[in-house]
Every structure is written in structure tokens, then in C-alpha cells.
Amino acid sequence: MSEKVYPVPASWKKTAYVDDAGYKKMYAESIKDPAKFWGKHAKRLDWFKVPKKVKNTTYAYPKVSIKWYEDGVLNVSYNCIDRHLKKRGDQVAIIWEGDDPYYDKKITYNELYEHVCRFANVLKKNGVKKGDCVTIYLPMIPEAAYAMLACARIGAVHSIVFGGFSPDSLASRINDANSKLIITADEGMRGGRKVPLKANCDDALKRCAGNEKVVVVRRTGGAVTMIPGRDLWYHDEAASVPADCKPEKMKAEDPLFILYTSGSTGKPKGVLHTTGGYLVYASMTHQYVFDYHDGDIYWCTADVGWVTGHSYIVYGPLANGATTLMFEGVPNYPTNSRFWEVIDKHKVNIFYTAPTAIRALMGAGEGAVAKTSRKSLRLLGSVGEPINPEAWEWYHRVVGDERCPIVDTWWQTETGGILITPLPGATKLKPGSATRPFFGIQPALVDDKGVILEGDTSGNLVILDSWPGQMRTVFGDHDRFVQTYFSTYKGMYFTGDGCRRDKDGYYWITGRVDDVINVSGHRLGTAEVESALVAHPKVSEAAVVGYPHDIKGQGIYCYVTLMAGEEGDDELRKDLVAHVRKEIGPLATPDKIQFAPGLPKTRSGKIMRRILRKIAEDDFAALGDTSTLADPSVVDDLIEKRQNKR
Numbered sequence: 001m002s003e004k005v006y007p008v009p010a011s012w013k014k015t016a017y018v019d020d021a022g023y024k025k026m027y028a029e030s031i032k033d034p035a036k037f038w039g040k041h042a043k044r045l046d047w048f049k050v051p052k053k054v055k056n057t058t059y060a061y062p063k064v065s066i067k068w069y070e071d072g073v074l075n076v077s078y079n080c081i082d083r084h085l086k087k088r089g090d091q092v093a094i095i096w097e098g099d100d101p102y103y104d105k106k107i108t109y110n111e112l113y114e115h116v117c118r119f120a121n122v123l124k125k126n127g128v129k130k131g132d133c134v135t136i137y138l139p140m141i142p143e144a145a146y147a148m149l150a151c152a153r154i155g156a157v158h159s160i161v162f163g164g165f166s167p168d169s170l171a172s173r174i175n176d177a178n179s180k181l182i183i184t185a186d187e188g189m190r191g192g193r194k195v196p197l198k199a200n201c202d203d204a205l206k207r208c209a210g211n212e213k214v215v216v217v218r219r220t221g222g223a224v225t226m227i228p229g230r231d232l233w234y235h236d237e238a239a240s241v242p243a244d245c246k247p248e249k250m251k252a253e254d255p256l257f258i259l260y261t262s263g264s265t266g267k268p269k270g271v272l273h274t275t276g277g278y279l280v281y282a283s284m285t286h287q288y289v290f291d292y293h294d295g296d297i298y299w300c301t302a303d304v305g306w307v308t309g310h311s312y313i314v315y316g317p318l319a320n321g322a323t324t325l326m327f328e329g330v331p332n333y334p335t336n337s338r339f340w341e342v343i344d345k346h347k348v349n350i351f352y353t354a355p356t357a358i359r360a361l362m363g364a365g366e367g368a369v370a371k372t373s374r375k376s377l378r379l380l381g382s383v384g385e386p387i388n389p390e391a392w393e394w395y396h397r398v399v400g401d402e403r404c405p406i407v408d409t410w411w412q413t414e415t416g417g418i419l420i421t422p423l424p425g426a427t428k429l430k431p432g433s434a435t436r437p438f439f440g441i442q443p444a445l446v447d448d449k450g451v452i453l454e455g456d457t458s459g460n461l462v463i464l465d466s467w468p469g470q471m472r473t474v475f476g477d478h479d480r481f482v483q484t485y486f487s488t489y490k491g492m493y494f495t496g497d498g499c500r501r502d503k504d505g506y507y508w509i510t511g512r513v514d515d516v517i518n519v520s521g522h523r524l525g526t527a528e529v530e531s532a533l534v535a536h537p538k539v540s541e542a543a544v545v546g547y548p549h550d551i552k553g554q555g556i557y558c559y560v561t562l563m564a565g566e567e568g569d570d571e572l573r574k575d576l577v578a579h580v581r582k583e584i585g586p587l588a589t590p591d592k593i594q595f596a597p598g599l600p601k602t603r604s605g606k607i608m609r610r611i612l613r614k615i616a617e618d619d620f621a622a623l624g625d626t627s628t629l630a631d632p633s634v635v636d637d638l639i640e641k642r643q644n645k646r
């Protein structure tokens with residue numbers, strides 16, 4: 001662990017919202033009387049009815065219930081658009097940078113209003129009602145933000161499915177959410193390549209109820225099949241509806257969106273976020289963590305298919321009246337300088353990206369960065385996985401010219417917004433540490449029995465009390481919500497992460513302690529990859545683990561047992577890789593496949609993943625106790641094969 005400490009730069013002390021003393025004071029207030037604190041900060045939003053009941057939450061197992069601002073009434077799209085029009089109607093709300101560097105667009109708040117109202121009217125015209133779920137399967141184009149805000153405007157619940165998911169994954173999400181309307185595009189563009197979104201959607205809908213409608217946004221103009229009565233062009237529909245749409249009055253606890261995420265078991269679960277608390281938390285963290293001031297140009301490189309895109313491209317920034325940049329492309333197209341060129345082109349002040357991108361660009365050398373200016377940059381951010389100190393130092397020195405603080409922000413789809421993070425004007429930085437809790441967040445470390453550990457120590461990361469941005473339930477399965485997050489350590493929210501706390505009270509997230517892996521910042525359950533593998537006719541059993549990968553953070557290592565009589569060769573490896581990509585999507589592409597005649601199991605038949613992880617890491621000395629295995633010789637065989645790279 002790096003011992004280096006970076007103080008708050010002098011220039012920040014003058015302009016930042018909070019300094020260290022300010023942080024400590026506000027944090028203490030937020031813990032002493034959460035209802036008072038969050039009642040006060042709810043005023044950052046415009047309410048149709050200001051809430052009087054602020055906090056009504058309990059983590060008591062099994063009666064977990066989370067409600068914030070329950071008597072408040074508001075509309076998210078009104079807060080992200082309408083309320084800004086008087087002061088900043090002509091200010092740019094969204095800068096859109098296309099995959100092709102010669103292709104960009106600027107959308108003002110006035111224009112955003114019109115686009116969102118039209119989109120909302122298109123949804124209404126096609127039968128979408130308050131409370132209905134709309135599935136969005138779009139590339140990173142402004143219409144993705146319009147579609148989200150249009151749903152929010154009419155009280156529909158959106159479920160965005162990342163464009164890198166397969167037709168199968170899309171179908172299961174459409175079915176689980178019972179969506180009757182899907183919004184997609186003809187094709188996406190990423191790194192100069194086309195992504196066949198409409199074709200994927202057609203394929204997915206073969207596995208759905210059959211009464212869905214599809215609204216198709218034209219992006220590339222590529223050929224697509226349009227089924228009359230089912231498929232509609234967005235531009236045709238939008239031309240025939242009014243450019244005004246009244247925002248629906250929503251209760252604070254009405255659902256805003258569902259976002260599917262992977263867990264350690266079963267199918268991905270629909271994380272449900274609601275209206276009032278989510279928006280208070282997303283906008284407040286966006287303001288304080290990024291120290292966002294009027295006029296700043298802010299860029300988060302995530303995709304709106306992930307929670308980072310929801311909270312920190314769309315909802316948080318727009319609620320704050322910010323200018324948010326939305327990027328369609330990838331970091332290395334057309335060259336490895338793309339990020340830095342976009343920063344210069346649009347004079348970006350705040351830049352928020354993922355460690356996997358930093359590591360990949362680090363590998364491309366300093367020259368690609370050095371040829372750009374980056375003078376506009378003031379702050380850098382990191383999210384999605386632990387950032388190794390080497391990548392942190394490179395980001396700080398090469399990208400930020402040693403001038404820009406880095407906010408390493410820890411959070412999850414479930415948390416709605418950032419929970420552990422530096423505040424740039426307040427927090428001394430240590431490379432690799434997400435540092436301290438945001439206001440209202442009470443992290444703790446517990447041992448495997450759930451006993452809270454004090455001081456300089458390591459343990460399982462839990463949160464002791466609720467905050468407004470917390471997920472409320474798993475869509476359609478409240479019991480799964482309670483079991484997944486509140487049953488391991490009773491009375492606490494369990495994050496699934498391991499963590500160390502140092503003598504200064506700084507938190508260092510060490511990664512998942514469950515069967516969730518983080519591949520290039522994308523979250524996957526090993527169980528999902530396993531069920532994709534066993535769906536192949538030649539596979540009888542599979543066990544999947546993560547292993548350290550220089551660029552991706554973690555790679556996907558698959559142990560595969562074949563049906564009797566089948567031969568494991570490179571041909572079959574390729575076939576299995578293609579099979580997993582087809583079942584889940586390209587983001588789940590296996591990195592290594594090891595054929596294994598036997599897997600290490602306990603006498604009761606449970607696969608011992610701990611051992612498989614160590615073998616995948618080439619850490620054969622640390623296998624631990626193997627005596628409880630039904631057949632310990634299996635391990636020797638696995639190691640031998642691993643060493644022979646067979």
C-alpha cells in the first residue's frame with residue numbers, strides 16, 4: 001500500500017464548497033440528526049409538496065423498509081429541466097461527442113425541454129402510463145437522456161439495458177420488468193464499428209410476450225427490419241406530437257428506475273430506485289464530490305447503461321443545472337489520445353472515468369497524453385473498481401500534470417450515489433484509498449460473525465444506517481432484497497466488499513468477498529457465466545472465478561468439465577467463448593478456459609472456489625486446507641494442467 005499523502009492544493013482551499021473543518025462539521029451534523037440534515041438538504045430540489053416526514057427506515061431483519069421524504073411530491077424531469085429554464089434556458093445542458101471526432105452536438109436546456117416533452121408525448125401516445133416500465137436499449141446518444149427524462153416526466157419507470165448485452169439478456173430483462181415498450185436505435189457506433197441494436201432487439205422479442213411495441217431512433221441509417229404495427233420510427237412519431245408535456249406529480253417513493261445488476265447467485269436482480277431520495281442524493285453528491293460550480297464543463301465517461309451514467313451523466317448533473325458531456329465512443333478510437341483531445345476540444349474541467357481505461361491508456365504510453373494540453377482540467381475522478389496506486393500516480397502526474405486532485409469514489413448500483421470518497425477541497429489523498437464517508441454515511445467493518453471491528457483493521461464492509469439514495473427493493477422480489485443485503489449481518493447493509501481501514505480512518509476497498517467479479521468495471525456474477533457454460537451441449541459442469549488482470553482488473557477464468565467422451569481442444573474453447581458471448585453478451589467474454597475432468601468439491605458437493613481462485617492466480621502455495629475435499633487428488637491434476645497451460 002502506498003504511504004504517500006497528497007495535501008489539498010492551496011488553490012482549492014479558496015473555491016471549494018467545504019474544507020476539512022467544514023467536512024467534519026457537516027459530517028457530524030449528518031450523523032447526529034439525519035432527519036434534520038436530510039430535511040435541510042431536500043431543499044436543493046423543487047417540490048410540488050415539500051416533505052415533512054424525512055426519514056422512515058429500518059434495517060431490522062426481516063422487516064427491512066426504507067422510505068425517505070414519503071409525503072413529498074415532485075417530478076425528476078421538472079427538477080432536471082423546467083426549473084432551470086428561466087435562468088439558463090440558453091446554457092448548454094448536454095455536449096454530445098460522437099464516436100467520429102468530427103461529429104458533435106450541443107443541446108441547451110431550452111432544447112432539452114422540447115426534446116424531452118416530445119419524447120414523453122410519444123410514449124403517452126403509444127400507451128405508456130404512470131407506473132409502466134419502459135426498457136431502453138440505446139447507444140450513447142442524446143436520445144438516451146431524452147428517453148430517461150421522458151419516462152420520469154410521465155411517471156413511467158425506465159429499465160436501461162447496456163448495449164453490450166445479448167438478445168437473451170435483453171429478453172430476460174424485458175420479461176422480468178414486464179415492459180410493453182422498448183426504445184432502441186437502428187445501430188450504435190463504437191470505435192468505428194456498428195452495433196446491431198435493432199436486430200438484437202428483434203431477436204430478443206422472439207422470447208417475449210409478443211404484445212410489445214418498439215420505438216426506433218435512427219442513428220446510423222443502416223438497414224433494419226420494421227414490423228408494421230409493432231415498430232415505429234421515433235422521428236415520425238415525434239413530428240406528430242406537441243412540444244409541451246406537463247410533468248406528472250410523483251410521490252417521493254414512486255419508482256424512478258430499475259437497473260439490473262449481477263449478484264453472487266441467480267439471475268441479475270432489478271435494483272429499484274425511487275424519486276425523491278435518489279435525486280437529492282445524486283445531485284448533492286455530484287455537487288460536493290466534483291465540487292461542481294456554475295459554468296464548469298463536466299464529463300463522466302460511463303455508459304448510461306450503468307448506474308454511473310444514470311446518476312452522474314444524467315440525473316445528478318442536470319438536477320444541478322450543469323453542462324454534462326456525453327461521449328458515444330471509446331478511449332482508443334481513432335487514437336489513444338481521444339479522451340485528452342475531447343477534453344481540449346470542449347474545455348472539460350472535471351473528468352470522471354474508470355481505472356480500467358486509465359490502465360489501458362497507461363499502456364499506450366505518455367506521448368499520447370503529452371501531445372494534448374488538458375489545461376482546462378481541474379479535477380479527476382475514478383470509479384468502478386479499486387484503482388491501483390501505480391495507475392493513480394500516472395493519472396495524477398501524466399493526465400492531471402500534478403495539479404488536479406483525484407476523487408476515488410466508491411459506491412454501487414444499489415447505493416444510487418457515491419458513499420465513500422474524498423471531497424477535493426477537504427480531503428488529503430492517498431493513492432488507492434477512497435478515503436472517507438460522504439455525509440450521512442456510516443461505514444463499518446465487521447468480522448465473519450458480524451462483530452464490528454474498531455481502528456486500524458480489515459473486514460467486511462457494511463453500512464449501519466440508510467441514506468436517501470439507497471435502493472428500496474429488488475423489483476418484484478422484496479424477500480430477495482432482504483436476504484441479499486440484510487441477512488448476512490443482521491441490522492446492517494452488507495456491501496459484498498472487503499475493506500481495510502487505516503490509522504487515519506481512511507477506507508481502502510479491497511474488492512468483492514462474494515462470487516461477484518468486476519471485469520473492466522463491469523459487474524458479473526460467476527454463477528451467470530457458469531450457467532451460460534453449462535447450457536452448452538458438451539459441458540457437464542463449470543466453475544468460474546476472477547483472476548488478476550493487468551488492464552481489466554479481473555479476468556474471467558473458467559474451469560469446464562465436459563460430457564463423457566468429449567475432447568477439450570482449442571476448437572471447443574473458441575466455441576465456448578462464442579457461446580458465452582451469445583448467451584450473456586461480449587462483456588462476459590471468458591479470458592481463460594481450463595478443461596477439468598474433476599472440480600474440487602466438499603463431501604456435500606459444494607465446489608470450493610477458494611481453491612480454484614488460488615489456482616487461477618498461480619498461487620499454489622496458498623491453497624489452504626484441502627483435506628475436507630471429497631477427492632483431494634483433483635487439485636493436483638488442476639495444478640498440473642494449469643502449469644502445463646493445457
Ligand code: WT7
Nearest residue numbers: 383384385386408409410411412413509512523
Ligand atoms: C462494485 C459495484 C460504482 C458505480 C459503478 C459500479 C466496486 C466501485 C469502487 C472504487 C473500489 C469499487 C466494488 C463495488 N467498486 N467503485 N472506487 N474502489 N471498488 O457499480 O457495477 O454496482 O459495482 O464495484 O466492488 O461493490 P456496480
